[in-house]
Amino acid sequence: MFGNGEQSPLTRRRFLGWSQGLMAAVSAAPWMSARAETEPEHPAENEDYYDKLGIDKIINAAGTYTYLTAAVMPPEVQRAVAKAALHPVVLKDLQKASGEYLAKKLRCEAALVSSGASAALTLATAACVASANNLKPEQIPQEVGGMKNEVIVQKAHRYEYDHAMQLCGVRIVEVVTVEDYRNAFTRKTVMTNFFNAAEAGEIDRKTWLNIAHQHGVPCHLDAAADMPPVENLWKYTEMGFDLVCFSGGKGIRGPQNAGLLLGRKKLIDLAVQNDNPNSDAVGRGMKVAKEQIVGMVAAVDWLLSRDEAADQAEYRRRADVIAAAVKNVPTMKSEIFVPEIANHVPHLILAYDPAVVGISPTEVQKKLQAEKPRIELNPATGSTGRLGTHSNENTIVVGTWMLQPGEAEIVGRRLREVLTHPRA
Numbered sequence: 001m002f003g004n005g006e007q008s009p010l011t012r013r014r015f016l017g018w019s020q021g022l023m024a025a026v027s028a029a030p031w032m033s034a035r036a037e038t039e040p041e042h043p044a045e046n047e048d049y050y051d052k053l054g055i056d057k058i059i060n061a062a063g064t065y066t067y068l069t070a071a072v073m074p075p076e077v078q079r080a081v082a083k084a085a086l087h088p089v090v091l092k093d094l095q096k097a098s099g100e101y102l103a104k105k106l107r108c109e110a111a112l113v114s115s116g117a118s119a120a121l122t123l124a125t126a127a128c129v130a131s132a133n134n135l136k137p138e139q140i141p142q143e144v145g146g147m148k149n150e151v152i153v154q155k156a157h158r159y160e161y162d163h164a165m166q167l168c169g170v171r172i173v174e175v176v177t178v179e180d181y182r183n184a185f186t187r188k189t190v191m192t193n194f195f196n197a198a199e200a201g202e203i204d205r206k207t208w209l210n211i212a213h214q215h216g217v218p219c220h221l222d223a224a225a226d227m228p229p230v231e232n233l234w235k236y237t238e239m240g241f242d243l244v245c246f247s248g249g250k251g252i253r254g255p256q257n258a259g260l261l262l263g264r265k266k267l268i269d270l271a272v273q274n275d276n277p278n279s280d281a282v283g284r285g286m287k288v289a290k291e292q293i294v295g296m297v298a299a300v301d302w303l304l305s306r307d308e309a310a311d312q313a314e315y316r317r318r319a320d321v322i323a324a325a326v327k328n329v330p331t332m333k334s335e336i337f338v339p340e341i342a343n344h345v346p347h348l349i350l351a352y353d354p355a356v357v358g359i360s361p362t363e364v365q366k367k368l369q370a371e372k373p374r375i376e377l378n379p380a381t382g383s384t385g386r387l388g389t390h391s392n393e394n395t396i397v398v399g400t401w402m403l404q405p406g407e408a409e410i411v412g413r414r415l416r417e418v419l420t421h422p423r424a
């Protein structure tokens, strides 16, 4: 064939011309899949399924949002995923080995790769329910109603992901004050949940944890989007949280359908029992394919190798590029804001008077979405309450950390055009 590696004797154009019909026929041959990672001119690379499906590739000036497919995996992780795709393995062996590897790297007793933070929360709940009631996976959720089934949560920590716990048949008990909290423990309490990035709530992490442990109840902490800093991956388990979940596809930059559940061996073992490939289990539909398990491990390795200060400086540089592009827009003021817990990276806030400029932030957002390439601004744009006091109806918010090389310049230019010629 073409020889190994990068040195194909054919130029890209000749290869393409030659390939159309013939390669379609031979691409199903088994040797082709083994070549995929080393052969840059493999015809499969010329087939862009986004184009084929009519899907726009976006410029992500928002951040690691689920609805925008979260992060793009770094090349190291993409390569690990592609390589894992080449061979079958025994799924349970891979789950076990990846969990042990991650637990060691992340300084906790045990770990499991879930299909995301939401699935990790479901498996954490299943583990706590199973532990409190000595239940088998096949009994969850249908037998949980009549058993120990209460999860304590601060009222200010109620969120959409409560659903992930309720999948296990539990009931959520809301508390506000420390006194409420002490009184909420009953013989039916199985677990507590702490939403790490919640901006409100009277009870701090340490108090929350101590009181639960006085009652012998395990605590789960949801830190899904709380990366960076990297030390969060061990900070909360070392603080004493029995279980901690992270999203794999957000700041960790692994596959979007992967996540981590970290914590106590006994509980992680129960989470594993309630997970696939076991079929009669709440986690059966939360499968993580071999590619994504490997991708998750590779993403953690990648993350641990990063110079975080350099990454943060780069996100700031991009914010500066965009701010400089719009600095002559009348009334424009720019600010860089770093959220405290979740999405702890520089965000550019552009505040201006829409009455003077002639276009509102939400109109700018819509215009950029309608263009090619489609640009997605941070969803806090034009709205109050999503970034504390830092955004309102007169601000554009740009998340710069998911921009790819050269895109900050494009975003700056497009923003300047729209803000200076709003009716063009």
Ligand SMILES: *Cc1c(COP(=O)(O)O)cnc(C)c1O
Binding pocket: 066, 115, 116, 117, 118, 119, 161, 197, 222, 223, 224, 225, 246, 247, 248, 249, 256, 258, 259
């Ligand atoms: C994103 C997020 C999740 C869900 O994460 P997935 O990995 O997409 O399942 C759960 N909790 C919080 C707080 C999140 O931000």
